[in-house]
Amino acid sequence: MSEELIYTRPESLRERKTHYCPGCGHGIVHKLLAEVMDELGIREETIIIAPVGCSVLIYDYINADGIEAAHGRAPAVATGVKRVHPDKIVISYQGDGDLLAIGTGETIHAANRGENISVIFVNNAIYGMTGGQMAPTTMSDQITKTTPYGRNVQDVGYPIRACEMLNTLAAPVYIERTSIHDVKNIRKTKKAIKKALQNQMDGKGYSFVEVLSTCPTNWGVAPVKAAKWVETAMVPYYPLGVFREEKETV
Amino acid sequence: MHEEIIISGFGGQGVLLAGKLLCIAAMREGKHVSHIPSYGAEMRGGTAHCKVIISDEEISSPVIEHPTIVLALNAPSMHKFEPKMVEGGLMLYNSSLIQDKPSRSDIRVECVNANDISEAAGSLKAANMAALGYLLKVKPEIASMDALKEALDEAISARNKKHNPVNIKIMEAGYRS
C-alpha cells in the first residue's frame, strides 16, 4: 500500500506555533512564501525584512535571515540590504498600515527606483496589531476603533488601491493583486509570490504582490465569514489580477 | 479592609469587566479603588487578568505584587498566581474548568462551579458574574450584592443592557451556591 504524504512543512518554515489568531491570513501567506522559497532553493540566500504589525515576528517563523524595520521603513531597510548584497534575495513583507500609511513615502520611492526587491503586501483592511484601527485600505463605511461611525470617505478619504497607484510609476516590473479567500486564489497567490521572487533572482527589478487577507479578530467575525467578506466586500473594490508585467520603456 | 485582588482567565471570559464591576460597586459604597488591566499583545490568544485594589484607605500603589485574593477562572491563571499570594490569602477558583487543586496549605481555598452556574441560569458566557457573586458571599466586606447589581447598570453601555437581567440572575445564583 502506498501512502501519499499530503502535507510536509517546508524547510523554509520553522517548526513553531505562530502567535496568529485562528483564521488570520498571515499564517497562510507565510506558508506560501516558505513553500516558494523551498521550490526556488533560496532559503539560504534570502533576507526577509519584517514590518511593524502583527507579522513583526515573521523572522521567528520563516527559517531565514531577518531584519526588523521601524514602522513603515521596510522598503528603505530592504534598499540598504540589497545595495550591500545585490546577489541575495531581499523580501519586504508589510501590512497596510505599515506600507500605505506611515510608510507610503518609502513604498513609492523604492518602487520608483526599481529596487530589485520583492514586496509582499498583506492587505487586511485594518490595523491588526494595535487592536483594529482604521487602515488606509479600510473599506468605505467599515467600522473600526477609530471610525466608530464607519469610514466616512468624504472626511478621511477613500481606501487606497496600492497596485493601481504603483502602476503609475515607470520602474516596477511586476505588480499583481491576489487573494486568499479560497483554495483557488491561494494557489494564484503562491504563483504570484513565486514570480516576484523569480524576477528578483533574474535581476529584473521591483516586484509587488498585494494579497487581500483576513483579520477575523479585529473585524469581529468568525474565520469562515472573514474569508467570505474578502470575496464579497474587498474583491469588488480591489480587483484581482496582474497590473504590470514588464518594465515600461519610456 | 484592604484587599489586593487579581482576577484572571482566558481572553473572552470577561475578567476586565469583572474587575470594573467590583471597583464600581465598592466605590459607590465609599471605598478607595483602582484597576489595572493586562493589555495589548500580552492578551492575544492567551490569558487576560486585571489587578484590583479595594481599600478603606487611600491607595498608594495600584500595583499588586502579592495578592490577598486571586479569582482564577481557568487553570493557567491559578497556577500562575498561586505562588505569588500572601500567606492567608484567598484562592477562589472556577471548579467548572479547573480540575487540579491549589497546592499551598497556607492559603484559604474556595471554589465555585462558575460555568455550570452560568449555564444553568441561562447564559454560556457569564461565569465571571457567577464568580463575582460567590466572591461577595465569602468576602462581604468588599461590597454588597446590591451595589454589584447597580454597578452592572453603570458599567454596561445602553446597547448591551439587555443582558443585565440574566447577568444579575447569575450573580445571585453564584452568591447562593
Next chain:
Amino acid sequence: MSKSVLMKGNEVLAEAAIRAGCTHYFGYPITPQNEIPAYMSKEMPKRGGCFLQAESEIAAINMVFGASGAGARVMTSSSSPGLSLKQEGISYLAGAELPCVVVNMMRGGPGLGGIAGSQADYFQATRGGGNGDYRTIVLAPGNVQEIADLTVQAFDLADKYRMVVMILGDGYLGQMSEPVILPEPDVKPVPKPWAVSGAKGREPNKVMSLRLTPDDYLEKHNIHLQELYKKVEGEVTQSEAYMTDDADYLIVSYGTSSRIARKAVKMLRNEGVKVGLFRPVTLWPFPMKELHDLSKKVKKVLTVEMSAGQMLEDVNIAVNGVTEVDFLGKLGGALPEANEIVKIVKSYG
C-alpha cells in the same frame, strides 16, 4: 460637586482635553495609548471638534503645527517610538512659539521595545529631542485624577507661554482606572493675534521658524526664548512633598514609580523609619529649589525611577552635594517593588 466615575487614565485624558477646549486632535495608533484616539474618534464629532487619524506621527505633529498656527487648541498623543518621530515637529513648534499639548504614554525602548509602561523617555522629554535650543514644559501626573487636572492646566500653560506642553505619563497610568471627578473648567477663548486667519484689515501674520535676516535675528529670537524659559522656571514649578516634615531619608520619584514609593513610605513609617517622598509634578522646569531645601534636612536621598537613571541627573543637580544620593532604577518596563525600596532604606539606618 460632580460625582466621581471610574475611568481609564487614557480616556480621562481625552475627556479632560475636550473639556479644556481642545477642538482638534491628530494622532496615529500605538499601544499603550490607543484609548485616546479611540475616545476622540467617538466624542469629537458629537461635540463639534475634529478627530483625524494621521498617516504617521510625523504627519500628526505637523497637522498640530498647522492647527496651532491657525489658532486652535490642539493635541496629539502617542507612545515612545511615536514621540521619536514627532521630535522634528516639536522643534518647529518651539521655533515658531506655537502652543499645543503633546502626550507621551511611555513604553520601554530603545527601538520598538515593549508595550509595558516605562519612564525611559525622561531625557527626550526634558532635554528636548529635536534640534535647537528649546524647552517644553513637562507635566508628570501620578494618578488618574491628576491626569484630568494636569491636562486642563496643560492647555492653559501652552496658551499662556506659547509653548509645547508635554504630558509625560506611562503605560500603567494610561491603562489604569481610578475614580475621578471630571473637571469643569471655565474655558475662555485666548486671543491669538499672531495666528494665521486671513489678513483681512491687518498686516499679514507669519508663522515660521526660519530666521535668516538681519544677521542677528536668530540670535535675538533665541535670547527671547531663553528669557521666556527663565520666566517659566520661576512661575510653573510644581511638586508634592509627602511625610517629609520630620524625615531622615527622602525618596524622589514621579509618575507610576512614585505610587510604589509612596506605598514603601507608608510601610517604613509603620516600622518607625522616618522617611518621606518628594514627587516632582513638573519635570521641566524641575523643582530644583524645593528639592534642594528638603535634601538639606535629610541624611540620604533615594531616587526611584523606571529608567537607568535619567531623572537622577536632575536630582543630583538639585541636591548639589549637600547629602548623598542613592538610586534604584528598573529597566525595560519592569516596576520597582515596594519591598525592595523598604529594604534599601532600612539598610541606611
